[in-house]
Amino acid sequence: MKKTNLLFGALTAFTISANAFCGFYVAKAGGKLFNKSSQVILARNSETNRNTITMANDYQGDFSEFAMVVPVPVILKKDEIKVIQKDLFERFDSYSAPRLTEYFDRNPCYTDVQKYKALAMSDSNFEMVEEEASINIKYEGVKIEAKYEIGEYDILILSATESNGLKNWLTDNDYKIPSGADEVLTPYIKDNMKFFVAKVNTERLNQRRGNYLSPIQISFTHKKFMLPIRLGMANANGTQDLIVYALTQNGRVETSNYRTQEMPSNQKIPLFVEGVFGDFYKSVFSKKWTNNKSSVFVEYAWNLDGKNFAKCDPCNTTPPASQELLNAGVDWLNMNQNNWGSSYQGNLHFTRLHVRYDREHFPQDLAFTETKNKQNFQCRYVLTHPASISDELCDHVLPYYKKVQKRRGDEMNNLTDITWWEANRYQAYLKKYKTKIASLEVQEKDDENNLLPVFPKGYTPNQLLIISAGILLILCSILRVAFSKKKQIYSLK
Amino acid sequence: MYLKHSLRDPRFFQIVFLGSFLIFGLSFLNWQIPIQVITVVFLTIAITQALAILKYKLTYQSILSAIISGLGLVLLLRANETSTYVIAGILSIAPKFLIRYNGKHIFNPVNFGIIITILITDDAWISPGQWGSASTYLLGIGIFSWLVLTKVKQLINGLVFLGTLFILETCYLNFYLEWPIDFIFHKFTSGSLLLFSFFMITDPRTTPKHITTRAIWASIVAVISFYLMEFHYLSSAPFWVLFFISPLTPFLDSIHKSKNFNWKQMINN
Numbered sequence: 139m140k141k142t143n144l145l146f147g148a149l150t151a152f153t154i155s156a157n158a159f160c161g162f163y164v165a166k167a168g169g170k171l172f173n174k175s176s177q178v179i180l181a182r183n184s185e186t187n188r189n190t191i192t193m194a195n196d197y198q199g200d201f202s203e204f205a206m207v208v209p210v211p212v213i214l215k216k217d218e219i220k221v222i223q224k225d226l227f228e229r230f231d232s233y234s235a236p237r238l239t240e241y242f243d244r245n246p247c248y249t250d251v252q253k254y255k256a257l258a259m260s261d262s263n264f265e266m267v268e269e270e271a272s273i274n275i276k277y278e279g280v281k282i283e284a285k286y287e288i289g290e291y292d293i294l295i296l297s298a299t300e301s302n303g304l305k306n307w308l309t310d311n312d313y314k315i316p317s318g319a320d321e322v323l324t325p326y327i328k329d330n331m332k333f334f335v336a337k338v339n340t341e342r343l344n345q346r347r348g349n350y351l352s353p354i355q356i357s358f359t360h361k362k363f364m365l366p367i368r369l370g371m372a373n374a375n376g377t378q379d380l381i382v383y384a385l386t387q388n389g390r391v392e393t394s395n396y397r398t399q400e401m402p403s404n405q406k407i408p409l410f411v412e413g414v415f416g417d418f419y420k421s422v423f424s425k426k427w428t429n430n431k432s433s434v435f436v437e438y439a440w441n442l443d444g445k446n447f448a449k450c451d452p453c454n455t456t457p458p459a460s461q462e463l464l465n466a467g468v469d470w471l472n473m474n475q476n477n478w479g480s481s482y483q484g485n486l487h488f489t490r491l492h493v494r495y496d497r498e499h500f501p502q503d504l505a506f507t508e509t510k511n512k513q514n515f516q517c518r519y520v521l522t523h524p525a526s527i528s529d530e531l532c533d534h535v536l537p538y539y540k541k542v543q544k545r546r547g548d549e550m551n552n553l554t555d556i557t558w559w560e561a562n563r564y565q566a567y568l569k570k571y572k573t574k575i576a577s578l579e580v581q582e583k584d585d586e587n588n589l590l591p592v593f594p595k596g597y598t599p600n601q602l603l604i605i606s607a608g609i610l611l612i613l614c615s616i617l618r619v620a621f622s623k624k625k626q627i628y629s630l631k
Numbered sequence: 632m633y634l635k636h637s638l639r640d641p642r643f644f645q646i647v648f649l650g651s652f653l654i655f656g657l658s659f660l661n662w663q664i665p666i667q668v669i670t671v672v673f674l675t676i677a678i679t680q681a682l683a684i685l686k687y688k689l690t691y692q693s694i695l696s697a698i699i700s701g702l703g704l705v706l707l708l709r710a711n712e713t714s715t716y717v718i719a720g721i722l723s724i725a726p727k728f729l730i731r732y733n734g735k736h737i738f739n740p741v742n743f744g745i746i747i748t749i750l751i752t753d754d755a756w757i758s759p760g761q762w763g764s765a766s767t768y769l770l771g772i773g774i775f776s777w778l779v780l781t782k783v784k785q786l787i788n789g790l791v792f793l794g795t796l797f798i799l800e801t802c803y804l805n806f807y808l809e810w811p812i813d814f815i816f817h818k819f820t821s822g823s824l825l826l827f828s829f830f831m832i833t834d835p836r837t838t839p840k841h842i843t844t845r846a847i848w849a850s851i852v853a854v855i856s857f858y859l860m861e862f863h864y865l866s867s868a869p870f871w872v873l874f875f876i877s878p879l880t881p882f883l884d885s886i887h888k889s890k891n892f893n894w895k896q897m898i899n900n
Contacts (some may be wrong), residue, residue, distance in 0.1 A: 325808040361864050389756070394866035395817070397763030399661050432763055501813040507866050509756040512711050 175379035181467030190467020221352035223287030234438035236517030245525040246534035269433040290343040421557035438490035443482035477545040515529030649702035703741035762822020795853035859879030
């Protein structure tokens with residue numbers, strides 16, 4: 139078999155495009171890996187400027203103490219606020235998470251069988267809303283524009299004219315506003331932003347099954363395409379992680395006031411990462427972030443147009459279904475029902491952005507811009523399993539082992555390039571094939587020795603030389619003796 | 632002697648600086664610009680300019696302006712298809728010869744190429760955040776542009792534009808909305824804004840001739856950009872404003888008459 143065949147798996151892994159993928163999905167590193175992380179789904183209809191923002195709560199403490207304050211550009215109406223089922227986030231997270239794929243080398247001497255792993259999906263629907271008439275109460279310059287009871291939340295929409303009034307109102311009503319919040323409350327108030335505040339109603343929470351907080355979804359029509367992150371930083375120690383799933387019509391979403399860059403991807407990495415892929419990706423992100431602290435990172439971007447059949451490649455899970463997209467606020471697709479289930483027509487692009495922010499490096503809220511960039515991108519790391527070879531006598535084995543050895547060197551280099559991991563802790567990974575190569579090389583030399591069948595296996599060339607010299611000397615002596623005997627005989631005659 | 636003569640041409644420095652920005656972007660900012668895109672842009676620009684040189688009997692030194700346009704396109708425009716870059720390349724050169732008034736082209740070549748390509752192709756975009764923000768940009772681009780622009784006395788455009796925008800933004804964001812001062816710094820150390828200020832709005836051929844009109848013109852661009860950026864959330868506003876305000880240049884020129892700018896004369900002087 140030729141060398142080109144040996145390299146088949148490896149080459150495709152490097153040169154594949156979205157259409158020509160042949161690896162298999164094995165693991166993913168989802169958003170839950172990161173501490174203090176929050177997740178947001180943003181759906182933006184650029185024709186109508188309709189924004190739908192869905193916020194997941196991974197709040198771990200006593201639910202009765204939970205409160206959130208979100209600046210919003212308009213007063214939200216009752217039907218613009220919903221609670222939705224939290225599995226939508228799980229679906230979007232697992233669909234777009236960084237992924238590990240694996241390839242299997244062919245046995246260089248004969249074709250091996252490939253293995254693969256498959257997966258399952260879940261589905262979602264949503265529950266709805268309760269509302270109360272809006273009441274206007276004056277409180278130190280603060281006006282309650284609206285009051286709603288939605289799902290397990292009691293929600294108020296506040297407007298204010300001065301930050302002290304708002305701060306006092308929030309504090310008096312048990313919203314724990316951090317001391318540094320003044321710095322941002324004033325700009326929001328003066329920019330005519332309203333404040334969406336939510337608390338948990340424990341009675342209604344107890345009536346519902348499941349011990350978790352539902353994600354809250356708000357929709358409004360406004361030119362602003364942004365996420366207010368500054369309020370959350372006021373009291374935060376250290377950094378916070380935010381994962382944004384943006385759903386847009388035309389193409390990839392970028393931040394216009396921070397640099398948006400892609401995470402390292404399509405790298406071949408050592409096999410031992412498989413069991414610790416979560417830790418591996420955390421290290422990849424940490425290293426990339428350390429060198430680019432004012433950046434936003436693209437972890438996934440995919441063209442989900444109705445007519446695009448490859449909605450992921452490889453798929454961590456099934457791509458978002460039309461009902462899920464509708465639940466997330468995508469209102470511009472035409473939904474079709476047919477015998478195979480529901481499908482949709484229309485333009486859609488999915489972008490997953492990962493931001494690690496703190497006050498020092500993110501002085502402004504995240505402002506987004508929708509580009510026409512339809513290029514697909516995924517954080518994908520590649521494992522290449524060497525073929526298991528039982529019969530090492532085949533001529534192709536040694537060159538194959540050398541190739542594997544070189545590849546493992548490259549994999550280790552990639553690993554140390556993109557993570558904080560140190561190569562010297564994983565020497566055994568390189569040693570395995572080094573040993574195999576060494577023993578095969580010895581065998582090969584022995585095979586050369588087999589050209590002289592007189593000599594048994596196990597002799598090195600030096601020994602051979604000495605032995606040959608010895609035999610030669612013995613032969614010479616015999617001849618000499620024979621010759622001299624003849625002479626003697628003749629002389630005797 | 633010839634080399635010494637060429638080195639006096641500020642366009643030579645401009646090429647070196649824009650080229651180094653491109654290398655910086657590709658190597659340190661992880662820009663994903665394939666080599667074939669860069670090749671296609673420069674080939675298109677070279678061919679279009681060569682045709683113009685033959686037709687209008689121009690000097691071969693005019694290729695320097697074309698190289699600057701090529702670098703400008705590669706630095707600012709992004710597209711999915713390589714063919715879009717071809718369109719942008721042609722649109723950045725051809726209007727210099729086709730859309731003229733009073734012996735002067737009206738539109739900034741790169742700006743025209745970018746805006747028309749975005750409008751007609753549905754495939755191109757500008758990434759205002761691609762540079763990020765860093766205080767070193769302000770210093771670096773400041774020094775570079777000082778070296779180039781003091782020679783062509785166009786620095787005034789960039790300075791008036793940035794100055795007006797800075798005053799407006801500070802008054803609005805810092806004094807009125809009361810955002811902390813690092814909010815403003817973040818905005819004014821944005822690589823895209825600085826590149827626009829010192830390399831696009833300062834083009835001597837497409838800005839008004841007289842220094843006073845030029846200052847007024849640059850401040851108008853700043854005021855409209857400020858309005859669009861802050862109240863209509865259009866992050867690439869300066870590019871659009873420059874495009875739509877360019878036809879105003881002949882009108883401003885007719886108020887304040889001054890001699891047309893010519894690279895050749897400038898070098899000889």
